[in-house]
Amino acid sequence: MSHINSQNLTPSKYTHRYTPRHxxxxxxxxxxxxxxxxxxxxxxxxxxxxxxxxxxxxxxxxxxxxxxxxxxxxxxxxxxxxxxxxxxxxxxxxxxxxxxxxxxxxxxxxxxxYPYPLPQYHLRAVINFTWSEGANWMSRGVASSKAVAYLPQNIAKMNAAKRELVIQQCLAAHYAEYNGHLPYNGVINGYQLIIEQRHEMVDSIAYDLPQCE
Known part of the structure; x- marks a missing residue:
């Protein structure tokens, strides 16, 4: 959108007080x-x-x-x-x-x-892993990253009913993809939704496993 190239500007005595984000x-x-x-x-x-x-x-x-x-x-x-x-x-x-x-x-x-700043929603699976002796911090980190169930970016702008429906859909999609397919014999026991605002947790909601069709 900008007509002036603002990338890599070196702050000067005229601009050093500004940290533009928009x-x-x-x-x-x-x-x-x-x-x-x-x-x-x-x-x-x-x-x-x-x-x-x-x-x-x-x-x-x-x-x-x-x-x-x-x-x-x-x-x-x-x-x-x-x-x-x-x-x-x-x-x-x-x-x-x-x-x-x-x-x-x-x-x-x-x-x-909408509230400002918008709350941040994070959905994760609660997983029990059986770590082997050869599981170093890197391999454990990769395995643990599978717990993330990604939510759409605009979820904070949805009404409560729509947001709950989307959470259930994302939860079910994650479970269908990873149940029985996790490293280190990982077992999904449930899900947890963390809600943060201003970098602080304001709520936490536990979810059971989705019903298998």
Missing amino acids: PLAKEAVSQIEKCERRSQDIVQAMGYPPKHIISACDRLRHVLSSDILGLNATDIDSYFTAHEFLKTLLSVLDIKYDTFAKDIAQIQYDLAH
Whole structure:
């Protein structure tokens, strides 16, 4: 999406405070680097008065380092809403808003309909292995990796009924593939769903083995 190659940018005195994660932010940082614009000059051009330059620079850094471009409005002021700040910033940097309008709308939709950050779902089989004396850490690691039952990336955005159905389908598919076919006489005894948010476990659900047809 970016029209400016932002790969392998060497941070300079103009961009070292930013860690862009979204394509729009990478485009903005590339433009800042290209035009050699200081953060205080940018926010001043956006209309901030001198007494609010420091806090505005902090907000600019937050927006350009956020994966959702600061659109969750956790860092706002009396001058701009989260969306207005972004639109004004793009105007000051001579970046066309329409280029990223769809991305911005998607972020706003997700924030309105889903928790942020989205919880992470991990489904694993509970397996008992009979390790032989020759099973080193590498071979054990490979065998243990078979416990992962992969879930679709968008599972956190599904409603509860749909998510449960998909979990059951993934669980059954994993069991059909690995039951009786695991190294070191591995036996699947059940499944466990781990739910994490902000890198912390918030829930754990145990599942029985699927019913064989």
